[in-house]
Amino acid sequence: MRSQSSWFFLFLIFPFFINSQSHNHKTRINLTGKTIQDLQKTGLAFDHGTYIPGVSFTGIFSHEELETLSSHGFQTEIILDKILSPRQSPVSCDPKISNTPNYPLPLNYPYGSMGGFPTLQEMNENLDLMHELYPKLISERKPIGNFRTFNNHTIDVIKISDNPNVLEEDEPEILYTGLHHAREPLSMSQLLYFMWYLLENYEYNPEIRTLVDSRALYFVPCINPDGYEYNEQTNPDGEGYWRKNRNPNFDGIGSDLNRNYGYQWGFNNNGSSNNGTSDVFRGESSFSEVETKAIKYLCEQHEFKIALNYHTFGNLLIIPWGYSNVSTQDSSQFNALAQLFTQHNHFTVGTSFNTLNYEVNGVSDDWMYGDTKTKNKIFAFTPEVGPSFWPNRVDILPLNKSTQFMNVMAAWNAGAYADLEDFSPTNLNTDAGTLNLLVKRSGIENANINILCTSNFSGLVFDTNPIDMYVDAGSSKMTDINYHFNSTPNIGDSIELSFKITTGNFIKTLVVKKLYVGKPIWSESCENINQWYAPSNNPFVLSNKNFTSSPSSYTDSPGSNLIPNRKYKLKTVFPIDLTRAKNAYLSFNAAWDLDVEGDFAQIQVSADGDNFDPVCGKFSVAGGAFQDLNNPVYTGLQKQWVSEWINLDKYKGKSIYLQIIMNTNQSEFPHDGFYIDDIKVFSTSLTNTSDLNTEIISLYPQPTRHELTIHTRGSIDCSQLNLETIDGKNVKSSCQGSSNEYRIDVSNLNSGVYLLKYNTKSGHREVHKVIIQ
Structure with missing residues (x-):
């Protein structure tokens, strides 16, 4: 856990960029002498924000919620975000930026009328348009079972695949959900973005075509239509703050759908509430709500391998368990998947306690993963996207983009998937050597892994090719690939190596560039x-x-x-x-x-x-x-x-x-x-020099203590090599060698700077500085 001082400084430098409208406020709650349990007694939700035990909780709260906090005796401070200008860095480098995949805005993606987000009707119309334009890739909206919400809405599911209207038992299934909580529209909008991206790029992008052809992707963009529609009614321009569904309970209205799932439901009153007025009211019983019953039914009718249950906010990727601060039996697999998913958006990975400092119970991920009585085990994750519940319209596009790699990787990893990382030096400088590749398997399904190695330089030969191997789920294995040169490249040549990895339907080629640099100077x-x-x-x-x-x-x-x-x-x-x-x-x-x-x-x-x-x-x-x-x-x-x-x-x-x-x-x-x-x-000082008469390519080591090695373009006359002091005194001892490498013994010379002089065959005089230690 961070110290208070380090958290505060980081907070000043890296603030949340929240909506500047005055309805909701970024607020720090003083917790001196108080606990998270004291906060939860207010009935508000505290699963989004920064919690420092005994110090403070910082989150976004409405006027009404601030009044509730005040009535319970909490001191609050509204925070005005300030962006501090850090000291200008003399060095700017991020080697990962250029590798970040791009997911351009789909032509049909809908910016809606509710603060830039689609209303419930606009969302449904957009889903219908998808089927109208791409009937061979996406199914119609279909109600899950016969379930109807309190306001008589259906909970709809949509499938994307090459056979969207039939059950494909041989293809791995993935589930994507949004809007468990009604005030989190980004959880839905980024799914619409992903769906349009798949549909519009299927014909032109071979990777997307293979993905859609080999997977069955199921979407429930809005689990909570009643609550979402209620926010539209109260705040048609956005900023609606209702969280729960609209089903009346014995104390008030609504249950928190993400506290109503059956695994460890009601484990304690810290991770959920038995008070019907609370924002985290868990319902009168597990699966008491139509919305969670529908998701339960859907999961029992399918064999989902992975589920992404989207929420906002915090830029987190939360993994089970939620109900207790313990790891699952599959923690290595969860972490392997999570690290891959967050490779580019850099979301913080961990359990609820790791990321939020407290537990939650009755949540979707715990049930999907933990309950295997009526369904298979599902590797379920909760991405918490973005900096606020209702981000500014201008921020919706980059926030939608921030999850797309995660969505694509979830689909791939529902089947066989493995990745490669090159841990070898960027330089090649010997006649033979070893390349070190880390093979990382995160895919759910078991499959052998094949690696085919090629090079654009014909003189480089791989000793074993291709390579077949098996890696356990959630594990990594370093593989050594030995190579040698049949012919030597020129110093300074760039050599491109390609490593094609195949496992199941997944194929990826890692291309790395190496530089042949000879020996060090x-x-x-x-x-x-x-x-x-x-x-x-x-x-x-x-x-x-x-x-x-x-x-x-x-x-x-x-x-x-x-x-x-x-x-x-x-x-x-x-x-x-x-x-x-x-x-x-x-x-x-x-x-x-x-x-x-x-x-x-x-x-x-x-x-x-x-x-x-x-x-x-x-x-x-x-x-x-x-x-x-x-x-x-x-x-x-x-x-x-x-x-x-x-x-x-x-x-x-x-x-x-x-x-x-x-x-x-x-x-x-x-x-x-x-x-x-x-x-x-x-x-590579002399590789492409305009001085074609230069014959000495490099001297090493520099400084030297015992022996100076001279690397030359070809055979030279040793008698023409002179090692002199700065004042011109010749101190060279014996010179030995042949072909393009010669050695001079300098062990008896004093420390200092010397000059190595050589008269080339063409009459050109070379002078090189030598440092003896």
């Missing part, structure tokens, strides 16, 4: 810190317990957990020469276990040794409020070593210094720290 094996300056008070030190290449790596606190409020630093003593670089790259291996809110590690580069800037990598993220705000950092948990790759083209033509820093903060939980190993700098 500078390297650090992390066996000692002789190339680095480390402050005596908080130095990085060697770890012989966790490394990628023996015998050690660099770390901050070997053999113990992180010490809070420390700043660790390592800085290269000598510059790394990129003065002749056409392109330059930094690579290293790293693993870390850091507090995601306060701790961070950073790789920095400087052209003068004094002014350092952080650099972006594949695994860096934007720093938070208690880190280097908005700049690239490494934080959170990455136990498995990863190969990082950083472009240094910004520094080509210069000599650079590297710096590794690690800052720790206070944390409630122990963390292991940051590990780094095998640090290398590559340069």
